[in-house]
Amino acid sequence: MLQRPRRRCEGTAMGAIVLDLRPGLGVGPFSLGMPICDAFAQIEQQPNIYDVVHVKYYDEEPLKLDIVISFPDHGFHLRFDPWSQRLRLIEIFDVKRLQMRYATSLIGGPSTLATFVAVYALFGPTFPGIYDKGRGIYTLFYPGLSFAFPIPSQYTECCHEREAELPLEFPDGTTPVTCRVSIYDSSTDSKVGVGALMDKACAPPLAAGSLYMEAVHVKLGEEIWFTVGGQHIPFGASPQDVWTELGRPCGIHQKQVDQMVIHSASDPRPRTTLCVDYFYNYFTRGLDILFDGQTHKIKKFVLHTNYPGHADFNSYMKCNFVIYGSDFGGSFHQGEGTAKRMITPSTKWEQEILGDCGRAAIQTQGSTSNPFGSTFVYGYQNVAFEVMKNGYLATVTLFQS
Known part of the structure; x- marks a missing residue:
């Protein structure tokens, strides 16, 4: 509680x-x-x-x-x-x-x-x-x-x-x-x-055209698209493109430190290197968009599930994302009908669904600011899943490998 x-x-x-x-x-x-x-x-x-x-x-x-x-x-x-x-x-x-x-x-x-x-x-x-x-x-x-x-x-x-x-x-x-x-x-x-x-008792029906909980479909390594508004946001899009499609962001902030860069063999920068990349925060859509600070092109999307028990609870509304199994390049195949298999905010994490990716990285914000403990990050080609201790997804980060 x-x-x-x-x-x-x-x-x-x-x-x-x-x-x-x-x-x-x-x-x-x-x-x-x-x-x-x-x-x-x-x-x-x-x-x-x-x-x-x-x-x-x-x-x-x-x-x-x-x-x-x-x-x-x-x-x-x-x-x-x-x-x-x-x-x-x-x-x-x-x-x-x-x-x-x-x-x-x-x-x-x-x-x-x-x-x-x-x-x-x-x-x-x-x-x-x-x-x-x-x-x-x-x-x-x-x-x-x-x-x-x-x-x-x-x-x-x-x-x-x-x-x-x-x-x-x-x-x-x-x-x-x-x-x-x-x-x-x-x-x-x-x-x-x-x-x-x-x-x-059920919540009343949403008004026609409501953007709340609209499905956000993911095409790994390429784009996301919104089913109600019909917007397509690809990797490499500019801030102007995003403003045109989604409107003014709720917040903009610079990414201070890239804490995961130390795990990249191709990037020798020290872990504490300041990062010039910046986020557009769309809290009401459960979405963050990260831009490269030099090219000003989209390099990451972060989708939030807003589950209680996570440090970011109540910072974002829930993103109703849909990632289809066929997007995983064969690692999600289990016979016919594979295209109907998908990962959503309701999916409970089972690592074997996507195949073994090795040990998870442990992520925590410290015991003072985060009373809920660590989460676990599993990385695959073009996507990383942050998983809570109860097995549910906290965030999904999309990128281009």
């Missing part, structure tokens, strides 16, 4: 914050479908509010479970699809810690209990909900919004196993109080709640 530096003790918030509730769309500054990088940007803009933040993920299999940003002081989670890294579900797990504003009314927080009666009065009539007998939870659904209510065991007869009547009040005159609120995309008409119902 990653954790931001704390400026105060967890659980000592001075009072509940108030966030606008947008059923089917989001809460406060967090919108369903937003990339995880955008969520972190919102957090960084309001450090006094979001000053205790937990990031949770499954380190061994990062594509198996959601990436979760949790705000324990404010009682809610943001759940991101692990493959697309887009927000698919917002869960308010402690309604007493977060006050929500809907239209002109408030609900939740320490002063306004989110009772069944209060929810029904604010959001209006709806169809009977679903009673989970095993969990003792009754879930009430509105488009893109659900409320879960615990039902005391002595009143389970008020609910049926499937669709139940609305339990506005129990026989003793009390009313159930919300224990969880879920906000999700309503375009699929799915009912999302606790337990297995939580898995039904």
